[in-house]
Amino acid sequence: MQNTNATTPQIHGSSDIIVCDNLEKHYSRGGETVRVLESIDLTLARGAFVALMGPSGSGKTTLLNLFAGIDRPTAGTLMVDGQDLTKLSRAQLAQWRATSVGYVFQLYHLVPVLTAYENVELPLYLHELSRAQRHERVSEALEAVGISDRHAHYPRQLSGGQEQRVAIARAIVTRPALLLADEPTGDLDRVAAASIMQLLSQLHSERGQTIVMVTHDPSTATHAQRLVRLDKGQLVEDVAVLS
Amino acid sequence: MSRAQSIMGMATLALRGMKRRPTRSALVLAGVAVAVFLFCTVDAMRSGVERATQKSAGETALIVYRQNRFCPFTSQLPQSYESAIAKIPGVASVTPVKIVVSNCRASLDVVTFRGVPPQEFAVTHSGSASAQDMQSWLSRGDSALIGRELAQRRRLKAGDRFTAAGVDAFVAGIIESDLPQDQSSAFVHLSFLQEQAKRGGTGGVVTQFDVRVSDPAQMDSVAQAIDERFAKDQSPTTTRAETAHVARAATDVIVLVGFAQALGIAALVAVFALVANAIVLSMRSREKEISVLQTLGFRGVHLATLVLLEALLLGGVGGMIGAGASYAAVSLARTAMTMEGVSIAIAPSFAIALIGVAIAIGLSVLAGIVPAIIAARQTIVAGFRS
Numbered sequence: 001m002q003n004t005n006a007t008t009p010q011i012h013g014s015s016d017i018i019v020c021d022n023l024e025k026h027y028s029r030g031g032e033t034v035r036v037l038e039s040i041d042l043t044l045a046r047g048a049f050v051a052l053m054g055p056s057g058s059g060k061t062t063l064l065n066l067f068a069g070i071d072r073p074t075a076g077t078l079m080v081d082g083q084d085l086t087k088l089s090r091a092q093l094a095q096w097r098a099t100s101v102g103y104v105f106q107l108y109h110l111v112p113v114l115t116a117y118e119n120v121e122l123p124l125y126l127h128e129l130s131r132a133q134r135h136e137r138v139s140e141a142l143e144a145v146g147i148s149d150r151h152a153h154y155p156r157q158l159s160g161g162q163e164q165r166v167a168i169a170r171a172i173v174t175r176p177a178l179l180l181a182d183e184p185t186g187d188l189d190r191v192a193a194a195s196i197m198q199l200l201s202q203l204h205s206e207r208g209q210t211i212v213m214v215t216h217d218p219s220t221a222t223h224a225q226r227l228v229r230l231d232k233g234q235l236v237e238d239v240a241v242l243s
Numbered sequence: 244m245s246r247a248q249s250i251m252g253m254a255t256l257a258l259r260g261m262k263r264r265p266t267r268s269a270l271v272l273a274g275v276a277v278a279v280f281l282f283c284t285v286d287a288m289r290s291g292v293e294r295a296t297q298k299s300a301g302e303t304a305l306i307v308y309r310q311n312r313f314c315p316f317t318s319q320l321p322q323s324y325e326s327a328i329a330k331i332p333g334v335a336s337v338t339p340v341k342i343v344v345s346n347c348r349a350s351l352d353v354v355t356f357r358g359v360p361p362q363e364f365a366v367t368h369s370g371s372a373s374a375q376d377m378q379s380w381l382s383r384g385d386s387a388l389i390g391r392e393l394a395q396r397r398r399l400k401a402g403d404r405f406t407a408a409g410v411d412a413f414v415a416g417i418i419e420s421d422l423p424q425d426q427s428s429a430f431v432h433l434s435f436l437q438e439q440a441k442r443g444g445t446g447g448v449v450t451q452f453d454v455r456v457s458d459p460a461q462m463d464s465v466a467q468a469i470d471e472r473f474a475k476d477q478s479p480t481t482t483r484a485e486t487a488h489v490a491r492a493a494t495d496v497i498v499l500v501g502f503a504q505a506l507g508i509a510a511l512v513a514v515f516a517l518v519a520n521a522i523v524l525s526m527r528s529r530e531k532e533i534s535v536l537q538t539l540g541f542r543g544v545h546l547a548t549l550v551l552l553e554a555l556l557l558g559g560v561g562g563m564i565g566a567g568a569s570y571a572a573v574s575l576a577r578t579a580m581t582m583e584g585v586s587i588a589i590a591p592s593f594a595i596a597l598i599g600v601a602i603a604i605g606l607s608v609l610a611g612i613v614p615a616i617i618a619a620r621q622t623i624v625a626g627f628r629s
Binding site for chain 1: 248249251252253255256259260262263531532534535536537538539540541542543623624
């Protein structure tokens, strides 16, 4: 099994799943430095359902990518699920992502030549599981998102809402500590979007799944417990959501 | 983490990857298959030439031919030389042979009649035909024992009659032999062939003598002694090892096969370019998918493995199709290149097919290395921005 804890400090058992301190992300574009995130201090509790909001270019997706370990901060510290992500190598980050994070994309990004079942099974190849164990996990995940009857369908044979359900199943099949979603309803119609949000709320309430979700839509954000708003790379609001 | 499992996941993806763009995959597979077919077929020819012309340490067969003659029709030697050759020290046996061919030039369908003294032939080739076939051949003056490849090529069996080069013969049976010379030949009684050929009178003229020496180390000295013995005679001789005799007769073919082999190798280089192009195009259109895999936790080594597996599949499947088709085509054709009365069999070879597949796989994997490195080094964010 993977061991990504060998070289970094531990905060396992901590009630906080994300702790970032003075987090910064800069890009260099045409010789000019673009400050996408500036001095972000944020702590998110384990089991929370958090919505990241803000206008386009505010840095919310970049912040989500930093939480997922698919991008690196320019400065500051970032502890996620017990790991200081700034100290992990590229390979260690990949191993950490395989076990600790599930990521849901706005455009689903399923592998088109694999069936729904195979798409969900894909991340499990990185875990020491028998074929039977993989089958059990995939079936459980497909059941959880209510798409078991479509397991043999290819993505092109599914609706957008169904594709997103498969993508969510793929994200939770490894039982990650943290589920990150980048505008998960952004490409769906109103009915499908409501259905996906209901599913995420269910995962949070029934499984205690920690969820951080980027969204533009205020009505989508009402499903979260906490709202973090960014503007021009800075954290401008951090409030509890009243249901 | 289980490396075997992750590779299994990549293998599933690679296999399905071929379905992603079926037309492109089919075209690449066809290209690889054609190249490997060409390579294997040419190599079967090269292998046949090599078998027929490469001198071996244990070689004991000499061919005595008329000096400065290069065609069975013009090589005429008195049969009476047989006793003189037999007396030369080191000679184990001498067989006078009359050869009549249906075509003197290089051809893929030549029938070579070899007129041999029946009783001598029955001794030297005992076991190469069934006792019943040999007895049938001995008892009938117009009968022929024919090589396996000639029988297959002309669809002949025992009891048939066939005509070639003006010679009409009865098929007494099929002989089995590893020698390419025998496989395309029809062995008939010497007197019968001399009568049929009507060249140089009915008695006493043969095309060549097949000589066996008792010690392979004496090949050169015996050949020299034979040529010296007839140097002042009306029909001087040139004596060579059988493989050298074939090599001399097949000089043009050897050059042609060498050229064809260069073309076969060029075709394999095309495999490299073809697979490299297919992989690069495939990877370029899948940068986002690679980023998704990285997000799921797949590392650079997994992605490189995926690319190399795809290349391996293209080369392996295409190579197997090409090598299999070549093997089948050569097997069905059962062809022999014959020139000046000597034959070079083009035989199917499992080893050549395996080499063809291995080279296709090797070149394909080589073609996948740079795209694999690029995929392994791709950053997730850049992939999503592409």
